[in-house]
Amino acid sequence: MALDHTTGLNSLGFAKPPAETRVVVAMSGGVDSSVVAAKLAEEGYDVVGVTLQLYDHGAALAKKGACCAGIDIHDARRVAEEMGFPHYVLDYENIFKDAVIDEFADSYLAGATPVPCIRCNERVKFKDLLETARDLDADCMATGHYIQRKLGTHGPELHSAADTNRDQSYFLFSTTPEQLDFLRFPLGHLPSKDETRKLAARYGLPVADKPDSQDICFVPNGNYASVIEKLRPGAAEAGNIVDVDGNVLGTHDGVIHYTIGQRRGLGIGGLADPLYVVKLDVDNRQVIVGPKELLATRQVPVREINWLGDGAFTDEAERHVSVKVRSTRPPREAIIRPISATEATVELLTPEEGVSPGQACVFYETGGSRILGGGWIWKGA
Structure with missing residues (x-):
């Protein structure tokens, strides 16, 4: 050519x-x-x-x-x-x-x-x-x-x-x-x-x-837990599955076997309403479960931001964009409010379920194809 x-x-x-x-x-x-x-x-x-x-x-x-x-x-x-x-x-x-x-x-x-x-x-x-x-x-x-x-x-x-x-x-x-x-x-x-x-x-x-x-x-x-157990022997410590009020509903073989939003495989059948993993308390070895509505998240703290848009990230007090909080979900409208050059709070205009620390929050031009950057969702989510 x-x-x-x-x-x-x-x-x-x-x-x-x-x-x-x-x-x-x-x-x-x-x-x-x-x-x-x-x-x-x-x-x-x-x-x-x-x-x-x-x-x-x-x-x-x-x-x-x-x-x-x-x-x-x-x-x-x-x-x-x-x-x-x-x-x-x-x-x-x-x-x-x-x-x-x-x-x-x-x-x-x-x-x-x-x-x-x-x-x-x-x-x-x-x-x-x-x-x-x-x-x-x-x-x-x-x-x-x-x-x-x-x-x-x-x-x-x-x-x-x-x-x-x-x-x-x-x-x-x-x-x-x-x-x-x-x-x-x-x-x-x-x-x-x-x-x-x-x-x-x-x-x-x-x-x-x-x-x-x-x-x-x-x-x-796709068996994450088995890999973790090989990399960190003894990491899978047993603990309790509890509801949001702290009531023990069952036991588990290690927090590493669970993810935010999980419903199946909890081993706590017989309850009237379905329960989902809403939080993982590693320090206390607890898997905390609750109704689906507790998974809805509107405020997402993001750090380690890489900005690819025009101008400096902190040039504007807030930016109206679209974001993805999971790779398999379409972009949804949101507002980014910068805290520093690498940290921000992202407000989802429509709450998302199962937003999890460790996932990425990626910024897109609303109505367009341009990627404006992104960062990592952290513990405050």
Whole structure:
């Protein structure tokens, strides 16, 4: 692909031919990042594929469909060989454990519901790997995330993917403006995942029919508690299930087995009305349950805010935006009231159920696709 005659830029936004543009592609071994690498290689870019080994191969090979497991590294290497570009595997086990897994365990033990995929993007892929890309003299780094990077009046902006069913903006809110300047997301404009698989088939990629990974890469079958027990032996201490007045309704085998909003599997049947987990008291080893209406939250305290909007975060006393408090929920209208450059109170105009410490609160332009940043919901929720 040559330069665009209108702008004088190539498809990645550089004023030079693709052959003179080096791009490092973060390859997980899945179909998305493989298509990105193949697409850019076909367009004539100087592609370098990099795959991260994030955890022990022995355990990883036993987990079908996990990101960056042994089979995934093998698949990424096969794609690179097929398309004729170099591919490197970097050992990031220690970095991943220190930056992601340990915090996941500690956060879960503290009664929060962490989102390790966000921390992985923030602390590993878009930090250490991005620096590695710079060390390789790359002009940019491309990933298979479904999100869009668009040029605005003040520089690059982050926008939701064209396919709302695949949009990964919730997991990328902590991307900084400096990182966004270096990153590219070639799949964000595609209308559906089917289009990605069609491209994979057209390029003849061996991963064209590979299923998507469903779970957190180091959590087999979505069983968080079993992973925590391996990481922190003895962490699952038994305690009581109590109602909001402190009455004991039953016992449990560890707070780590419960999440805010949970209804099923409480082991306290026979009650007239359904009860939900409304709070986890780790210090007293109590799972506190109550009626569904107690889950409704309007005021959400947020910290560690990464602001991607125009101007400084504290320029305005309040901002009317839309927010997501869970990755699976649509954005809802809210008001952000800054406390400092990195802290705020978010008022939800319509109360949300099951707002949990450890989840992210991501800010969106109301009625638009732009991501304005976000932060972490903390204990006051």
